[in-house]
Amino acid sequence: xxxxxxxxxxxxxxxxxxxxRATRLREIVTTIILxxxxxxxxxxxxxxxSAAMKTNNEIFRAGTNLLPAEPTFENFQRAWVQANxxxxxxxxxxxxxxxxxxxxxxxxxxxxxxxxxxxxxxxxVIGVFVATVFLPKGYTIIPIFELIGNLGLDGTLFxxxxxxxxxxxxxxxxxxxxxxxxxxKELEEAAIVDGAGFLRVFFQILLxxxxxxxxxxxxxxxxxxxxxxxxxxxxxxxxxxxxxLSVGMFAFRGEYFTDWSGMAAAATIAIIPIILVFLxxxxxxxxxxxxxxxx
Amino acid sequence: MTTIQIxxxxxxxxxxxxxxxxxxxxxxxxxxxxxxxxxxMFTLYPIFASFYYSLFQWSGFTSQPFYIGMQNxxxxxxxxxxxxxxxxxFIFMFCSVPIKLSLALIIAIVLNDxxxxxxxxxxxMFFVPxxxxxxxxxxxxxxxxxxxNGPINMILLDLGLMGRPIDFFGDPKLALYSVVGVEIWKWxxxxxxxxxxxxQTIPASLYEAAEVDGANWRHKFAYITVPLLKPFAVIIVLxxxxxTLNVFALAMTLTGGGPYFASEVMEVYIYRTAFGAANSMTxxxxxxxxxxxxxxxxxxxxxxxLQLVGARWAQKxxxxxxAAETTAxxx
Numbered sequence: 001x002x003x004x005x006x007x008x009x010x011x012x013x014x015x016x017x018x019x020x021r022a023t024r025l026r027e028i029v030t031t032i033i034l035x036x037x038x039x040x041x042x043x044x045x046x047x048x049x050s051a052a053m054k055t056n057n058e059i060f061r062a063g064t065n066l067l068p069a070e071p072t073f074e075n076f077q078r079a080w081v082q083a084n085x086x087x088x089x090x091x092x093x094x095x096x097x098x099x100x101x102x103x104x105x106x107x108x109x110x111x112x113x114x115x116x117x118x119x120x121x122x123x124x125v126i127g128v129f130v131a132t133v134f135l136p137k138g139y140t141i142i143p144i145f146e147l148i149g150n151l152g153l154d155g156t157l158f159x160x161x162x163x164x165x166x167x168x169x170x171x172x173x174x175x176x177x178x179x180x181x182x183x184x185k186e187l188e189e190a191a192i193v194d195g196a197g198f199l200r201v202f203f204q205i206l207l208x209x210x211x212x213x214x215x216x217x218x219x220x221x222x223x224x225x226x227x228x229x230x231x232x233x234x235x236x237x238x239x240x241x242x243x244x245l246s247v248g249m250f251a252f253r254g255e256y257f258t259d260w261s262g263m264a265a266a267a268t269i270a271i272i273p274i275i276l277v278f279l280x281x282x283x284x285x286x287x288x289x290x291x292x293x294x295x
Numbered sequence: 296m297t298t299i300q301i302x303x304x305x306x307x308x309x310x311x312x313x314x315x316x317x318x319x320x321x322x323x324x325x326x327x328x329x330x331x332x333x334x335x336m337f338t339l340y341p342i343f344a345s346f347y348y349s350l351f352q353w354s355g356f357t358s359q360p361f362y363i364g365m366q367n368x369x370x371x372x373x374x375x376x377x378x379x380x381x382x383x384x385f386i387f388m389f390c391s392v393p394i395k396l397s398l399a400l401i402i403a404i405v406l407n408d409x410x411x412x413x414x415x416x417x418x419x420m421f422f423v424p425x426x427x428x429x430x431x432x433x434x435x436x437x438x439x440x441x442x443x444n445g446p447i448n449m450i451l452l453d454l455g456l457m458g459r460p461i462d463f464f465g466d467p468k469l470a471l472y473s474v475v476g477v478e479i480w481k482w483x484x485x486x487x488x489x490x491x492x493x494x495q496t497i498p499a500s501l502y503e504a505a506e507v508d509g510a511n512w513r514h515k516f517a518y519i520t521v522p523l524l525k526p527f528a529v530i531i532v533l534x535x536x537x538x539t540l541n542v543f544a545l546a547m548t549l550t551g552g553g554p555y556f557a558s559e560v561m562e563v564y565i566y567r568t569a570f571g572a573a574n575s576m577t578x579x580x581x582x583x584x585x586x587x588x589x590x591x592x593x594x595x596x597x598x599x600x601l602q603l604v605g606a607r608w609a610q611k612x613x614x615x616x617x618a619a620e621t622t623a624x625x626x
Contacts, residue, residue, distance in 0.1 A: 023410045027411055030405055030411055034417050038416075041420055041421055041423070042424075044435055045427070051438070060444045106329040106330040109327070110331075113326045119316065119323050119324075120317055133537070140338070140588075141565070142341075142345065142584060143340065143345055144337055146348075147341070147344075165333055166336055166337025167338065202326075223426050227427070227428045229543065229547070245431065246428050246544070250430055250434070253434055271432070274428065275426060278423070282419065289488045289492075
């Protein structure tokens with residue numbers, strides 16, 4: 001009896017070790033397959049940064065080598081000053097800041113009442129917002145252009161900010177509604193007993209508790225605004241000095257087409273900040289994207 | 296007295312209570328106002344305005360529109376350039392969506408493996424293109440895929456895979472598919488995150504139980520992963536398909552619709568008809584562009600509706616089958 005039992009144990013132990021070894025092997029194999037694939041995925045950005053530090057001569061001569069022979073920062077200076085990227089950078093930051101502020105304010109208020117209150121018309125409002133998901137953007141650009149013109153906001157940064165904030169932002173609203181909806185009722189009951197009104201309950205008690213959702217909305221809207229192309233392109237047509245980074249680079253492409261290193265430097269100036277923002281706040285961004293499916 | 300009062304009082308009380316409830320909730324309505332006004336102005340109004348403008352001949356935003364009824368619509372429908380852009384948009388969607396979604400699913404399943412310790416780093420690397428500025432990435436990609444000293448062609452030539460460089464965006468046969476390729480690379484990260492979120496709703500205990508029963512990875516995929524992902528798949532396909540029609544920034548910067556309109560998608564066509572003509576000799580045609588936009592918008596919504604109806608139908612079918620199974624099991 002004793003020997004049989006001992007034997008059984010050791011074979012179980014043996015089995016477990018085999019499994020661990022199989023898992024390790026699987027990890028090593030997938031890592032070996034995924035590494036080159038993931039490197040190919042980020043290769044365009046590596047090439048961009050490397051080309052930005054090369055001379056045009058080296059890009060065309062030395063070909064595919066990613067490490068510049070003599071790194072130079074002269075291209076960045078040329079892009080920043082000569083190609084006006086400094087102005088475009090400021091415009092992009094201003095537009096992004098404005099639209100992030102408006103979107104956080106409007107979607108948090110909307111999400112708060114939809115998530116926490118039952119009132120006549122609630123289902124209609126939800127229905128309208130969900131229906132807007134299925135509209136392609138190219139469909140609405142002409143009336144938006146006309147509307148901004150009629151408001152007297154054509155050729156202003158505020159016009160771009162307003163148009164960018166005007167999307168229905170269903171995901172943000174649902175994220176706020178879900179988050180506010182699951183907070184305990186006692187939170188505002190205690191505050192109301194203390195004499196707090198509707199505004200104070202929201203701004204001083206509940207909104208500060210929604211920091212994770214605010215972070216998600218801030219970073220998602222920041223990236224969306226930074227990367228937007230069609231709206232700023234159309235709305236800054238008459239005013240080249242209001243161009244954003246993406247519109248500015250598009251306009252200069254024809255002019256500097258042979259200056260690959262200058263264009264690469266300009267692209268690096270535009271893209272690296274947003275990648276850094278993403279890397280530092282990655283968790284919130286991924287949660288926001290995943291929220292689209294869960295809700 | 297009381298018998299008369301009751302039926303009379305009921306509707307009055309009801310309407311009063313509704314008014315009362317609205318009055319009680321005045322802060323609620325006030326809070327919805329900013330968001331509702333913005334949505335009304337920039338999302339709902341443009342839909343109706345597009346249709347209205349499409350009834351006018353209107354050459355430039357500074358000129359006077361001139362009512363011509365449905366004439367734009369009858370002209371757009373026989374315009375070969377409209378047809379070309381329309382077809383390209385749908386070719387784009389039908390090429391991009393299946394490849395992007397299946398690639399994303401494979402990567403998501405691999406990354407969802409808890410044994411893979413580097414998974415977060417890989418996930419970030421696959422996701423990075425998503426957050427980068429589309430129009431600028433488009434310009435960078437025209438360099439990278441350029442037939443003149445572009446690194447991709449240089450690598451292919453060095454490896455001896457090609458005799459001569461490929462003109463990805465200059466060859467009319469290739470241009471549209473090259474844009475599809477860049478689009479898949481750029482946006483793969485989003486469906487990957489969707490799939491990962493969906494996969495994480497499947498409890499690990501299910502797989503463990505299947506392993507005890509001796510299931511291999513193919514069994515686990517077919518009998519656990521696929522059925523449990525299906526409800527998510529419907530919405531993921533829908534969001535991805537509609538998103539794929541929104542490719543203006545890439546199409547504009549990679550090819551601008553060229554060569555010879557070979558890769559012109561609907562958004563580029565609308566832009567060119569309404570705004571782009573400013574640089575050329577022809578007059579912009581805003582009403583005409585709106586008519587094209589209305590056609591396109593309606594078709595997109597039709598596709599979305601078909602998909603939703605199809606998904607409902609599939610769900611019902613499945614519910615029917617599983618109901619039949621349970622009754623059969625009960626017997």
